[in-house]
Amino acid sequence: MHGMSRSIAYLAWEVPMITRRLSVVNTCLGHDRNFFDRKAYIHLPYHRSTCHWKPVASLSESSQAVLRQSSISFSDSRTRFEEDKSLGNKSSDHSNGTGDTIAAIVTPTGGQHGAVEIIRLSGPSAIAIVKSLFLPARKRQVKKLRNDWNPVSHMVEYGTIIDASGALIDEVLVVPMLAPRSYTREDVIEIQCHGGGICSRRVLHLCLEAGARLAQPGEFTLRAFLNGRLDLSQAENVAQLVSAKTVSAAETALAGLQGGLSLLVQSLRAECIEMLADIDARVDFDDELPDLDTISLIQRIQKAQQQVEQALTTERRGKLLQVGIQVAIVGRPNVGKSSLLNAWSQTNKAIVTSVAGTTRDVIEAGIVVGGFPVKLLDTAGIRDTSDEVESIGVERSIVAARGADVIVMVVNAKDGWTEEDTHIFDRVLKIREMSSRVAQSMLVINKIDQASASTIAGSKFANPFDKVVATCATQRVGFEDLEAAFLELVGTGNVIVGGKMWAVNERQAEQLLRASKALERLQVSIKQNLPMDFWAVDIKEAAVAFGEVSGDDVSEEVLSRIFSKFCIGK
Numbered sequence: 001m002h003g004m005s006r007s008i009a010y011l012a013w014e015v016p017m018i019t020r021r022l023s024v025v026n027t028c029l030g031h032d033r034n035f036f037d038r039k040a041y042i043h044l045p046y047h048r049s050t051c052h053w054k055p056v057a058s059l060s061e062s063s064q065a066v067l068r069q070s071s072i073s074f075s076d077s078r079t080r081f082e083e084d085k086s087l088g089n090k091s092s093d094h095s096n097g098t099g100d101t102i103a104a105i106v107t108p109t110g111g112q113h114g115a116v117e118i119i120r121l122s123g124p125s126a127i128a129i130v131k132s133l134f135l136p137a138r139k140r141q142v143k144k145l146r147n148d149w150n151p152v153s154h155m156v157e158y159g160t161i162i163d164a165s166g167a168l169i170d171e172v173l174v175v176p177m178l179a180p181r182s183y184t185r186e187d188v189i190e191i192q193c194h195g196g197g198i199c200s201r202r203v204l205h206l207c208l209e210a211g212a213r214l215a216q217p218g219e220f221t222l223r224a225f226l227n228g229r230l231d232l233s234q235a236e237n238v239a240q241l242v243s244a245k246t247v248s249a250a251e252t253a254l255a256g257l258q259g260g261l262s263l264l265v266q267s268l269r270a271e272c273i274e275m276l277a278d279i280d281a282r283v284d285f286d287d288e289l290p291d292l293d294t295i296s297l298i299q300r301i302q303k304a305q306q307q308v309e310q311a312l313t314t315e316r317r318g319k320l321l322q323v324g325i326q327v328a329i330v331g332r333p334n335v336g337k338s339s340l341l342n343a344w345s346q347t348n349k350a351i352v353t354s355v356a357g358t359t360r361d362v363i364e365a366g367i368v369v370g371g372f373p374v375k376l377l378d379t380a381g382i383r384d385t386s387d388e389v390e391s392i393g394v395e396r397s398i399v400a401a402r403g404a405d406v407i408v409m410v411v412n413a414k415d416g417w418t419e420e421d422t423h424i425f426d427r428v429l430k431i432r433e434m435s436s437r438v439a440q441s442m443l444v445i446n447k448i449d450q451a452s453a454s455t456i457a458g459s460k461f462a463n464p465f466d467k468v469v470a471t472c473a474t475q476r477v478g479f480e481d482l483e484a485a486f487l488e489l490v491g492t493g494n495v496i497v498g499g500k501m502w503a504v505n506e507r508q509a510e511q512l513l514r515a516s517k518a519l520e521r522l523q524v525s526i527k528q529n530l531p532m533d534f535w536a537v538d539i540k541e542a543a544v545a546f547g548e549v550s551g552d553d554v555s556e557e558v559l560s561r562i563f564s565k566f567c568i569g570k
């Protein structure tokens with residue numbers, strides 16, 4: 001960094017290293033911000049929208065090393081910016097990830113096959129590979145030739161796929177989406193084959209022989225992320241969208257995919273970086289700049305923190321939408337648990353008889369309540385029994401209750417609250433205490449056609465339950481109240497149920513919480529008049545946490561953990 005004096009105030013645009021594969025050249029120079037705005041900067045192999053302004057001298061070792069290797073001169077006060085040729089070349093190598101072309105069948109492969117199946121290719125050789133297999137029907141020439149196809153982006157082409165010997169493999173439609181107008185921003189070609197599993201596999205095989213590599217789970221979306229088409233939170237919403245089990249879950253994921261959360265996090269991160277720049281500048285050049293207005297700074301921080309806290313309130317709803325809610329129905333034999341499951345799910349899944357001890361195994365029924373996927377678990381009536389099969393069933397009831405989010409205990413209005421009920425209640429409560437998940441509880445007083453529910457509902461026995469509802473399962477009475485109470489119980493915070501509102505996932509919430517804590521500490525540091533270096537530490541922490549959400553500042557490990565959960569072809 002010879003010749004560089006601090007007063008020239010070179011600023012560098014340091015991009016955190018995203019993946020090792022994506023090289024260490026993360027640095028870019030600007031004479032000042034305006035200069036940068038005029039795009040006089042080195043083209044980076046990989047850069048995302050918001051980064052971190054720093055004096056060159058404070059850059060990381062590796063970034064400084066890159067600068068030293070490049071031909072940028074620091075000695076001239078007017079600054080010559082030269083684009084280093086080797087950097088430029090690297091840049092194009094990396095613009096498509098590893099440079100290879102990936103392929104996968106993107107329609108379902110196991111189980112049921114559809115009428116049409118799609119193979120997707122993405123990468124620099126996608127066109128060449130398809131050219132070598134595809135004979136467009138449209139060509140007017142009498143003699144059809146291989147390699148004689150000129151793809152037009154987003155124009156469907158009809159033709160045939162042939163193998164190396166010229167044998168017909170399938171009659172297909174081909175859709176080219178040329179870079180950067182594609183999902184991955186690379187050249188993407190989709191081949192629509194006949195369904196049934198054979199054609200698509202043969203075509204995929206030909207693509208692989210022609211030089212494509214089988215895509216890993218989530219690799220198309222990973223490329224979309226690496227090429228800046230989606231940020232990380234949007235990519236996570238792609239996975240959530242395709243695994244959504246209800247309309248509300250899908251709508252929530254879609255809202256995230258459309259960028260609601262991304263925009264918020266982006267602006268929060270930009271805000272942090274701006275505040276950090278103000279603070280850093282005063283740490284470095286304190287004598288030349290006016291004092292910071294700490295009152296307005298604290299206001300900015302408070303506003304940011306409020307936005308983070310608000311985003312955090314969406315987590316519970318998001319989790320319940322994505323994962324669903326497990327409800328264990330427990331109680332004495334013959335109180336009507338199976339009848340309740342059948343009535344609630346409007347099925348006949350569970351066997352109902354007047355014999356106590358009918359249900360032996362856990363019976364599941366999936367329903368949707370207020371947009372949330374709910375799994376009802378009907379269980380064997382809990383009692384002391386010498387019957388071997390029944391006692392195993394009772395054990396399973398306890399296990400089901402232990403894993404449930406909501407425990408519904410059913411009692412019988414006619415019998416009133418019995419000693420056995422107390423016994424079960426104790427066991428249910430014990431389960432609640434032992435469980436790491438805090439289950440909520442609901443008392444359902446059933447068979448209200450035979451006796452009034454008020455005796456139990458008004459007794460001390462009802463008090464410990466979060467909700468009390470009266471039903472007649474055989475006539476499907478009380479189920480509206482049951483659902484309303486249930487929704488209140490799972491409480492979705494102040495977010496509209498079923499609204500088109502994004503939600504944060506667990507990983508995002510973890511980072512937002514980290515940011516919120518850092519912003520909290522920051523306010524304390526400012527109020528206590530601690531040195532500005534301390535402020536910088538906290539604000540950096542918040543910026544990094546936001547960067548973890550957006551993917552601007554994320555390790556390869558986290559990336560591979562996220563993308564490995566995708567399905568193949570996504």
Ligand SMILES: Nc1nc2c(c(=O)[nH]1)N(C=O)[C@@H](CNc1ccc(C(=O)N[C@@H](CCC(=O)O)C(=O)O)cc1)CN2
Pocket residue numbers: 118154177180181182183190
């Ligand atoms: N056949 C097919 N259907 C699909 C997908 C796909 O990849 N293939 N998608 C995959 O998940 C989803 C749609 N997502 C997509 C997103 C962007 C582009 C795309 O080509 N974007 C261009 C805009 C094209 C234009 O300019 O008209 C771009 O953003 O530049 C394609 C699909 C759902 N349906």
Ligand SMILES: Nc1nc2c(ncn2[C@@H]2O[C@H](COP(=O)(O)OP(=O)(O)OP(=O)(O)O)[C@@H](O)[C@H]2O)c(=O)[nH]1
Pocket residue numbers: 331332333334335336337338339340351352353354355356357358359360379380381382446447448449450471472473474475
């Ligand atoms: N009158 C009336 N009978 C009901 C009601 N709910 C269930 N029953 C009857 O009560 C009996 C037992 O119902 P189940 O649903 O099998 O009871 P369970 O709690 O699952 O019993 P186990 O599986 O043995 O633990 C059946 O004859 C049902 O028809 C109700 O609300 N009113």
Ligand SMILES: [Mg+2]
Pocket residue numbers: 337338339350351352358359378379380381
């Ligand atoms: Mg039963």
